[in-house]
Amino acid sequence: MEETILKVSDLSYSYGSETLRFPDFACDSNSHLLISGNSGVGKTTLLHLLSGIRHVQKGSVEILGSKLEEMNQSELDKFRGQNLGIIFQQPGFIKSLTAMENLLAAQYFGGKGGDRKKAEGLLAELGIPEKANEKTQALSGGERQRLAIARALACNPAILLADEPTSSLDDGNAQIVYELLVSEADRNNALLIVVSHDQRLKSKFTNRVSL
Amino acid sequence: MNIFKISFKNILGRPLNALLTIIMLTMGVALTSLLIMVSASFDESFKKNIRGVDxxxxxxxxxxxxxxxxxxxxxxxxxxxxxxxxxxxxxxxxxxxxxxxxxxxxxxxxxxxxxxxxxxxxxxxxxxxxxxxxxxxxxxxxxxxxxxxxxxxxxxxxxxxxxxxxxxxxxxxxxxxxxxxxxxxxxxxxxxxxxxxxxxxxxxxxxxxxxxxxxxxxxxxxxxxxxxxxxxxxxxxxxxxxxxLPSIEVNRLFELFGIGIATLQTVAIVLMVLGGISVFVSLLNSLKDRAYEIALMRSMGASRGKVYAMIIIEALLLGLIGVFFGLLIAHVGAIVLDSFTAAELGIQFDLFAFYSGELYLVLATFSICFLAALFPAVKTVKMDVSNVLSTYAN
Known part of the structure; x- marks a missing residue:
């Protein structure tokens, strides 16, 4: 059965006098989603609304049957930690911690602390098991991106949200990262939502929303 | 992984910053503790000898x-x-x-x-x-x-x-x-x-x-x-x-010592306050650099309370290290002083004895660290996570 994981309806967000309106869309567990649009149309705002980093002002965001607009700050924090894995455009980490410790910290903050096996498995899947005890500054750009994907998946999220994961990469690396995202999302039973203006991704997603 | 570990690693991650703060706190605690011991021992020793002599x-x-x-x-x-x-x-x-x-x-x-x-x-x-x-x-x-x-x-x-x-x-x-x-x-x-x-x-x-x-x-x-x-x-x-009358003369003597002790007390207080300011500045600086890190933690599901606790714990850990080394130095210093004063003045320090004043000193140190962390912590917790994340992403 295809269950509805994400449903957005009548959503808009105002910065002062400027109002961003978003189209209604929904997706189920089998359909990865691309949210595309040019700069300035509110892609990051939408991503932050979907992940509860920004409060919903108007309209509705429903994830796994829970309405984000009805939650308070701490409920949103908890919900986000448990159900969402976010990959930001620039992979950033807690500098004082090693790669492995960053994954463990993500699990701790997500309320699923101490699953070292899962963390080791993710580093292995992403091809960077030998980097577990390195500080994140010592990693290369590609390794950092892989670690960011591992971190987003560390808490077994239902949804994997990626913000412009490919836009700064050349064709070859963009393809590698895309494949990595899809395969990791599938392997971890997560719905992949990519927010990007990267034209190269358009042909790869059947389920698309244009802003 | 837990909040103590993360706080501790954060301190280790900026060793020079932490070292400076710890040195200030250590010196403040050591001097204050030594003063407490010296005054208490002086008092005790001088009073013991005039007991029964009017x-x-x-x-x-x-x-x-x-x-x-x-x-x-x-x-x-x-x-x-x-x-x-x-x-x-x-x-x-x-x-x-x-x-x-x-x-x-x-x-x-x-x-x-x-x-x-x-x-x-x-x-x-x-x-x-x-x-x-x-x-x-x-x-x-x-x-x-x-x-x-x-x-x-x-x-x-x-x-x-x-x-x-x-x-x-x-x-x-x-x-x-x-x-x-x-x-x-x-x-x-x-x-x-x-x-x-x-x-x-x-x-x-x-x-x-x-x-x-x-x-x-x-x-x-x-x-x-x-x-x-x-x-x-x-x-x-x-x-x-x-x-x-011994009681009057001893009081007179203490007044003479008192000037010296008051000077040292002022120095000790200044050191403690500097320690507090050092905690404050070091936290404020490090949190400014770490704004994105903290926003990331929030994006991973860390509640405001956890972020708040993490910062306070960081300050208290610095205080704890300062208290540990400060008391250690003071009590080791007391043995050195003891070898001199016990023979000449009959004043004895006990390395392992803790004076009640020192308990207040420990509480005061933690309070200073807590207060120093309060503003940086509140400021950090209040940040707009979404803004910080999108600013750094571009």
């Missing part, structure tokens, strides 16, 4: 010198007084007890005091070995003196004139040790005690009459507080002797 009578001169020489044995005597004058005062109805002291001679820099057994009773001294003196040229040695010179019951020694270590030795009158005292933290630890007759015999080849006998000072205990008012005035006005 008034000291001796030759005219400086009253502080009289108290320091007769009670604490850390200054030269003001001179001698006729024994019969002292005896007459002892019979005054307001006087409960007196202890006559004859001193001026020494053994290896330690003073020899000719006195009665009442002197032992005054300080509740107990014999570690042997018994008190009974005949002339028998002596009891204090614990420190016995330990320093390896004196045991049955040993003999010669006294020297004056308190100087290289003074002329009275070679024809050997003293025999009949007893060794248990250490009790009073002036007795540093003295050799004998009968007053021994002192007179050392200094006069012929036996002397009662008229000629002199003593150096007399400790007086009153029957009631009334004596405190009238007796000193009576002595100072009507006799050639001087009366001094």
């Amino acid at each position: 008034m000291v009578v001796g030759a005219k001169g400086s009253p502080l010198q009289l108290i320091l020489s007769a009670v604490y044995q850390i200054d030269n005597p003001t001179g001698n007084i006729p024994k019969k004058e002292a005896d007459k005062l002892s019979k005054n109805p307001m006087v409960a007890e007196t202890v006559q002291l004859s001193f001026g001679d020494s053994y290896k820099g330690r003073k020899i005091v000719g006195t009665s057994h009442a002197y032992l009773e005054l300080y509740g001294a107990k014999m570690a070995d042997g018994k008190p003196w009974s005949e002339t040229f028998e002596a009891v040695v204090g614990a420190t003196v016995a330990a320093e010179n390896g004196l045991n019951v049955g040993d003999t020694f010669y006294s020297a004139h004056g308190a100087d270590e290289n003074a002329e030795v009275h070679g024809d009158h050997p003293f025999t040790v009949t007893g060794v005292l248990e250490p009790n933290g009073t002036v007795l630890d540093r003295l050799l005690l004998t009968s007053p007759q021994s002192i007179w015999d050392v200094h006069h080849s012929e036996p002397i009459s009662d008229e000629e006998k002199e003593i150096t000072a007399m400790l007086v205990k009153f029957k009631n507080k009334m004596g405190m008012i009238s007796l000193p005035r009576m002595v100072n006005k009507n006799t050639n002797m001087q009366a001094a």
Whole structure:
């Protein structure tokens, strides 16, 4: 059965006098989603609304049957930690911690602390098991991106949200990262939502929303 | 992984910053703790020695010198007084007890005091070995003196004139040790005690009459507080002797020390405040750099409370390290100081003893760190996660 994981309806967000309106869309567990649009149309705002980093002002965001607009700050924090894995455009980490410790910290903050096996498995899947005890500054750009994907998946999220994961990469690396995202999302039973203006991704997603 | 580990790693992640803060806190705590120990020990030691002594009578001169020489044995005597004058005062109805002291001679820099057994009773001294003196040229040695010179019951020694270590030795009158005292933290630890007759015999080849006998000072205990008012005035006005009240002189002495202690206290407080400011600045700087990290933590599901706790714990951990090293340095410093003061002033520090003041010091340090972390923590928790994330992403 295809269950509805994400449903957005009548959503808009105002910065002062400027109002961003978003189209209604929904997706189920089998359909990865691309949210595309040019700069300035509110892609990051939408991503932050979907992940509860920004409060919903108007309209509705429903994830796994829970309405984000009805939650308070701490409920949103908890919900986000448990159900969402976010990959930001620039992979950033807690500098004082090693790669492995960053994954463990993500699990701790997500309320699923101490699953070292899962963390080791993710580093292995992403091809960077030998980097577990390195500080994140010592990693290369590609390794950092892989670690960011591992971190987003560390808490077994239902949804994997990626913000412009490919836009700064050349064709070859963009393809590698895309494949990595899809395969990791599938392997971890997560719905992949990519927010990007990267034209190269358009042909790869059947389920698309244009802003 | 938990919040303590993350806080700890954050401190380790900026070792120089942390080191500076820890050094400030450590110095502040160490100095304050040392001050607490020194003042408490001084107080304790000085009060212990004047317990039961309401008034000291001796030759005219400086009253502080009289108290320091007769009670604490850390200054030269003001001179001698006729024994019969002292005896007459002892019979005054307001006087409960007196202890006559004859001193001026020494053994290896330690003073020899000719006195009665009442002197032992005054300080509740107990014999570690042997018994008190009974005949002339028998002596009891204090614990420190016995330990320093390896004196045991049955040993003999010669006294020297004056308190100087290289003074002329009275070679024809050997003293025999009949007893060794248990250490009790009073002036007795540093003295050799004998009968007053021994002192007179050392200094006069012929036996002397009662008229000629002199003593150096007399400790007086009153029957009631009334004596405190009238007796000193009576002595100072009507006799050639001087009366001094130890409680007043000790307070005067403490006032003199007090200036020094107050200066050090100010330095200690300044160091503690600087430590607090250092925690504040270091946290504020590090959190400015770490804004994106903190926003990331929030995006991973960290609640505001957790972020708040993490910052406070970071500050408290710095405080804890500062307290640990500060107390360590202070107590190790106390042993060094102890080796000097125990021998010279009879002040003893106990390395493992914690003074109640130190508990307040620990609480104060944690409070300072907590307060210093409060503003940076609130500021960080209040940040707009979404803005920080999107600003750094571009």
